[in-house]
Each structure stands twice: as structure tokens, then as C-alpha cells.
Amino acid sequence: MSFISALDAFQKWEKNTPNLPFLHQNIHGEKLTVTYQEAGEQARKMASAIKGLGIEEGSHVAILSKNCSHWIMADLAILMAGCVSIPIYPTTDKDTIKLILEHSDSKAVFVGKLDDYASQKEGVDAVDIPRIGIEMHGVNEQYGWDELVKKNQPLQEVFKPKSDDLMTILYTSGTTGNPKGVMHKYGSVEFAVKEFEHHFSLPKNPRFFAFLSLAHIAERAAYEFIGLYLGGSIAFPESIETFPANLAEAKPHMFFAVPRIFQKFQESILKKMPQNRLDFLLKLPILNSVIKKKIVGALGLQEAVSVISGAAPISPDLQHWFKKLDLDVNQGYGMSEDVCVSHMNFPGQNKIGTVGQKYDHIQTKLSGEGEVCLKSDCLTLGYYKEPEKTAELFDEEGFLKTGDLGEYDHDGYLSIVGRVKDQFKTDKGKYISPNHLELPLSDNPDIEQVCVVGTGIPQPIALIVPSETGKELSQDALRASVESSLNSLNPTLPNYEKIAKAIVMKEDWTIDNGLLTPTLKLKRNNLEKIHQPYYSEWFSKNDTVIFE
Template identity: 50%
Template sequence: MNNFSSSMEAFLYWEKETPSKPFLIQNYESHQKSISYSDAGIEMRKLASYLLKLGLPNKSHIALLSKNCPHWIMADLAISIAGFISIPIYPTLTSEGINQILTHSESKAIIIGKLDDFASQKTGIPNIPIISVKAFGANTGIYWEDIMNQELELMDLYIPKSDDLRTIIYTSGTTGQPKGVMYTSGNFTKSSSTFTQIINLPKNPKFFSYLPLAHVAERAFCNGILFYGGQITFPHSLESFAENLEKLQPDIFFGVPRIWTKFQEKILESLPQRKLSILLSIPFVNKAIKKKIQTKLGLSKASFIASAAAPIASSLVKWYAAIGISIQQAYGMTEDCCISHTNLSGQSKIGTVGKALEGVKIKFSEEGEILILNNCLFKGYYKAPEITAEVFDKEGYFKTGDIGEYDHEGFLTITGRVKDQFKTDKGKYISPAPIELQILKNTDIEQICVVGTGIPQPIALVTVSSLGKSKSKDDLSKSLYQSILEINPSLQKHEKISKVVVMQEEWNVANGFSTPSLKIKRNSLERVFQPLYKSWFEADQNVIFKS
């Protein structure tokens, strides 16, 4: 990898050296469209030229509302070379959430890309200039395509300096209101170069981009791919996701626990566990079965496969290892630009988040909270100096809010969240995360949240997986209760789970129970369901189906 000072410098290098090489590939319903480095350069320069003609103040904030697509990457680069600052917005936010970010960030214009339901989001946009991509059906403002036909390319490009503010990323907010995390150009350069060096990317790597680019991890990965002159491919839809991924066979793949659970469900639907176990036990068949599954998932060529954003059950990682897929659990946050800890091939321990990356310093508070210092920590929360001051200690370490511990080999285990701890009416504190991970061994469960404020013993709120939904109510009850019987002997008396409550609907962004990065919003669940805890706890059944 060349030593680039920014993603913009990297792009300009590859645009010159490999102009006709594919850079961005968008899957559509019946075809693909490939955009070369040269063509991407033309489009971003024309967009930058138009943005400057809007006459906005220097360093203005330009919002970007879109699912992952080529236009997201090109718009982000265009905003940068025009000397502006990008404000990415999660594409699944409601109109209220969008308005909140646009207002707080003081965005002066917005670029609309690929969205599922822009009609319901449109009212959240105030009276500011709008650019929309006609190909994706957002019929508002001026079309991207018209700008490409009418504008000349910007020749005098602004190349960001290392300490220039590059973007403000609003956290998905598991608690409270989203906060604007400020990043410089140098933050991303250091983050991306650290990751790409440790995972030893091949020349011209292929990356499948589907996790929200509005999140720091996906954006850092795409920056890293750019440093290597690689190509980034985007899925058409949720329905075509598996087909698009299988066709690409990327060099690296990054997932969150729910993705790995979904993949497992699909495999077991066509190849039940008993049959799979038998096939894997046959020496000559074992290798062929593993290769077939890896290829079907799209992971036959991936040299680095990671899971992060939330804890993943050790049982799930071991299940994948049995079919020849090594998932390396990583740990990072929006505020530390994802540079913290990761497991690596040959240096991995299931159940941990790995060892500290180069340049990372860690210490623990008296309560066991992890405090981190690295060379790409965020510069503070936008317009929130008091909150910023609260999350740093006197030595400049960031307070992660996570509780953890090292083992004797230097592997870090996350044992919970400071704010997730709750106290039952027995006065005993409980950290739910380790308990939840144990219960998630049951493949009938999709999501889980262990709660217990105001009742003597904790209860487990769960949503059911597609495998669980295929079972009768009686069989599902037996399966869930069996999990509790298996886990309770290993728990302290005050931690033992008393009931399982099966929720009617899954927890997602639309109903406010999940963040766009698929983390459960515990506060939201508690606010809605805590009044029912007592009646659930006192019910005669061990497994309760919420009506």
C-alpha cells in the first residue's frame, strides 16, 4: 500500500494510474453498472463544481442521505474537494430523525441517493437545496444526472489537510439523542491504514459494501479499499443480497452478529443440523461440503472475515469454524474510529475481541470501564463541549462505557455496558450481556434483551428467528425453556432467569427498538415494557407469548 495522506490523494493516484479500472459497481435488478476510476473522477468534479455554485459559506455542512451506492462514495469525495464537510445520515431514519440531524448540524444542502421510502422521509428536509439521483427514483430538487450533463469539471480541487474537519457522524444512539462525532481527514487516514495493514489485503481487493456508510466502520473500510486501488460493489436489494454476494466472492467481509445468525438460518433451512453434522464427519465429503457452503455464502475467497458492532455468541463462531469459516471478532466504537482491538488469523481466541491494535493504549477505571487512547480519536461532539469534556479523563483517554478485562495472553473480553447494568428489587446488580450471549446459543432466538428492574429475578425478552417460527407454539416453548434450564445452573442466584417472554414483533429501526447498526435500544424497550415486568414475572407459565 502506498502512503497516502488522505483518501482523496489515494483516489487521484489510482485515477491517474488505472483510469479504466472498475472502482464502483452497482447491482440493479437485471444488470450491473460499473463506474471506472476515471468516470468517478469526472462525476465527483462536476458535482463539486455545482456545490460551489450554490454560493455557500466556506466549510459549509452538506448532508448525505442514501443507502450504500456509488453515488454515496462520489458525493462524499465531491463534498471534500469542494472544501465542504459531509454530514452522513442513516437511510432508515424517520423524517423526524432526519430533521433533527439536519437542524443540529446546520446543513446547507442535501444529496439524496438510493432509498427505500423517501416519500415518508421527505417532510424532514427543511428549505435547503436538494440534489437527487433520478436513477433511484427520488423525484425532488435538481437531478444528479442533469448536473452531469450541464456542469464543467472543477479543476481547482481542495485537497484536505490532515487536521481539517472532514465529517460529522451522528451516533445511532442506543441511549438519548444522537451526538455529532467530529472527525478530521487525518482520523480516517490513520484508521484505514491501520486496518488495511493488519489484515494484509491483496492487490486490488474486492469489497462488498452493505452495512450503512453513515457508520464509521463501513466508511473506514471503503477508505481502506481505496488506498489499495480496489473495487467496491453494492447490492441491489435485500432480496438480491445473497445472489449479489455469491457472485462477487469478495476478498474481505465484515458483518454484524444478526447477519451471521441469518446466514446460519438459511444454511440450516436447506441442510438441517443433523444432516450437516453427518456430512462433516465423513472425511472425503467434509471438504466438498465446506467449499460448497463457503461459495454459496460468497465467502470462498475472503482472507479476512470479521464480526463487530455487538457481541457475537461463542457458540455461533464455533459453528462457523466447523464449516471452515473463521470469524474474527473485533471491537471498536464510533468515537475511536474503530481502532481498538481485533482477533486475527493465527492470533485469535473465541469469546474475546482480540488484542489491542498497534498504537492503542487501554486502562480500566475502578468500575472496570475500558478507557482508550489511540492516534485517531474523535475531536469532540459537535456543539456539545460539556458532554465532550465528560467522556475524556485528565490524560485524554476516552471513556467507552464498556466493561471488560484482559486475560493473561492480552486478549480482551467485553463483559457488559456500564449503562446496561440493572438492579433487581433484591438490590443486586446484573450485567445482562454475558447472559444474553449464552441464551443466544438457541437458534430459535433472533434477538434478546435480559431485563429485571423492579422484580425479584430477571426475565428474558426475545424475538423469534425464522427457524423458531417454523415450530409449533408448544415445541418453541419447550426449546426456549430448555435453554433457561441449561444456563441457570452456571449463574449466580440473583442472575437466574425466571421467565422467557416472546415478543410479537421484531425490534427494528421503524418501531424504535433497534439502531440502524442493529444494536438493541434497551432504554426504549424498558420504557414501553417495564410496566409489564411484574405481571410477566408472576405469571404461571415459564414461557409467555406476548399478545
């Protein structure tokens, strides 16, 4: 269906199918459903409230919240008022919140569902702008959502955007340095949705389950924007604890997740049914299909037209494992700067181990160094207030420089072989890209996270965080498991890439301790700062597997 913008799409559904379910909020064990008409009424009243606060058209308004119905309604209200939305990751610390609010020139901020707002509030309060709290989620602020909705009449003349109008500024998750504000216009979103619609045959009024942060463009494009264009409904999990039950109830038609989620799915399945028993049952012709349907149904993915993994490389072994259950996990590739529309393993065309083929209207090339470069109508306008960094983002032909090293096969499938900035040099003078060394190690179900490093030592070493199953093993058993993975991998590598040691970490790498981004990518710079002083000491030890 053709719309001028996501805002235009919403208004069509609001008018033509007012009673169509739109948002499903799980809270206190109940599911609260908001129709398109009800969401429109609240968003329009909030748009009036925004204007009533003296916030002019074109101003920037931030959203700090986990995924919830009010996140979507706040975004709609911001756009209806002709403002630019500034999503902030809900796990952002107070100092970074202050930095983003100031840098983005935000004139107001919505504060919604959060795990620990008390620790973040100082960052919000540090900027003198109106604060609108969502009472449903226990946030009492200068203004309340319910209070403003009661006081205001629905905005009738909703902003009518042009294709080149700025729609949103998305702050990157900050794998290196401070977050940068990625600017996107309405036309970029329209282009992205059309590219997606061409390749994915979702049913009418599809169901979505939004659990990764909507502050990330992939989740927002996949669920909010595509959902609005297709008249979809969006369900939100209540908590980590209720996530499995909420997903099983939602039965989404499309499911997008990061690799760690699929690892967790695998762990939960194998806890209930060990691998040997699963293998045995799958060999029985009568039970084979029953077991597959039961497992996929328990996950809530039995009606999924497409299951997508992105944001980080997924292990091919993990993809093959799910394929045996008739669950095709299709890896895609993109970034905030291109609305995540770049390459995809499209339904029925999945080549495991690659990130797929390019979308139809994308131009691609590899630089002399092998860096993947892209050009399309959904590229960012640049980084907000960062002209020098914006200039560095594009080459002389206007192609976006992704920072990823890639290789194409004869069928046009792209494989990402590393990051330009992740390369390190051993003291033998050899440059190594760690990506292709980490993936095989992550195939081991006893290993949750891997970071291969080697600056200043003769050979690479692997820093490892055990999985839940790995932590349950004795130290000797875990050592044997890790050694087995190294012994399988090293013979396939040239001598200078062979991994000399594996260091088992004491603590997990998390968002809270600053070692993962909000999108669960490793912050390699932070890991290096903490651990690099010990590389030589670890390398000199006799043991192959060392416990920190």
C-alpha cells in the first residue's frame, strides 16, 4: 500500500479501521490493547500539548523509555506536531542522557518505562526542558501523560511532511567514543519500507513483537514503520521474566533478534530436551514433525513469515541447528546510517554464513581495502552538528563507507569478514581481523561471548565469557570444552592467526558495566583498556586455557 509517510499511513488506518487493534501492552500480568482510533486520540491530544508548551514546529523532542505503547504514541505525537523525534536507549547512563539532550537541542523529553529511572533522573534534570512522565509506568514528572491528555483537545491539523523533511535523529549506541546523531528524513523511511515490502510477503494487518529497543533503527523500521504502513499490531513484553510467555502469546508474523537471543532460545530448548534426545526424536519419521512444531510453537514463532538475525554476526552452526527444526534464521546486514536497508537473506534464498544479497535499489561496491560501500535513497543526511564526521562517512562518489570489510561470492551474497577498526597488529607485524576467529568459537554452547585480541603479543588470544551451561561445568570440564574448540579451529588457520590462549573471564560483559552497547555489540575499546595490560602475562603462561 502506498503512503506519503508513516504518519500518513497511521491516519489512513485511524480513519478507515478505527477499531483495528494496534498496540498490546503487557503490564501486571494483563494485556491492555489500544486500537488505532484510541492511539490516534491520545497522540493528537499529546501533539496539542506539545504545541501548548510553546514547542515550535521543527523542534526536537526526545523519548527515554523501554518499548511500550506510550513509546509509539509519543513518537506519533511528536511527528503530528511537526517536530523531530530523538530516541534515547533506555539503558543510557545519566551522563550520556545529559550529553544527548544537550547535543540534540531537545526542547522536551518523554520519560516512560524504565528499569532504574532513579539512576538516570539526574541526567534528565540537568537539562532545563519540559519533562513528560508516563504515569502507567510509575514515572511522575513535571508533567504527566494522562494529565496532559485530559487537558488538551485532539490536534486536527496534523503536520504534513515532505519527503526531504527531517524526521528523526538516532544516536548510535557508541561502540567507539560518544554517540553520534544520525539524521534521517521522511523519504528515507518511505524508501526503506518499499524495499522491504517488495521482498517480504507479510499478511494483511501483520502481528509484531517489539522487544529490542525502538531507539535502534532496525527495530523501529521493522515494527513501527512497517507496522504503520501495513496496518499491523505491535505487542510488547512486560519483562525479561515474562518474555517467553509474552512472545508465545503474540505469535508474530515477523521476528527480528540479535544472535544472543537465538543462543538463549537454543539453551532453553536444550535444558528441556538434551541434544542426544533431540537428535534421536528428530530421526523418528512419526515424531519428527510433531517435535519440530512443538518446539517452534513453544517459542511463539509458528506463524512467522520471516525470522531475522542482525546487529552482529550469527554463528552458521546455530543457523543450521535451527534449520533442523524447520526454523530458517535469515541473517541481514545494515546500519543506523542506511535505515538498516542494505543486504538480506530473503525468504527462500537463505545462504547460511552470509548476510545475503543487496536490496533491489541499492548500489554497492568494495573499496580497494575491501570496505563495503553503499549508495541509496535511504542514506543518512549526516551526523547532527558533526560536519567533519559526516564528510568522513562518505567517499568522493557519495557512497556510504560502512567500516565493514566484505567479500562477495559469484551469486552476489555478501560475507562480512571484519571491521576496519577492529583489526589489530601482533608484535610479529601481522594484521588480523578477529570476526572470523570469534564466530567458530561462539559455536561452542559453553561459550557465550568471545573477543579475540592480540595487540603487542606474538599470537592472538581469545577472551571468553562462559554461557549458563558453561558456568555449570567444573573448571576442568570447561577447560576441556574450550580446548576442544581451539583444537578444531587452529588447524584451519594460517600460523599467524592461530589462537594461542583462551582466557575465561570472571565477569559477564554487560551494558551496565560498559562492555556491551545497548544493541549488545562488544565495546572492544573498553575491553582493551581493561585487559590489555595482562596480555603478555597471560601469553607467557604454560596453560592453554587460563581462568582470570
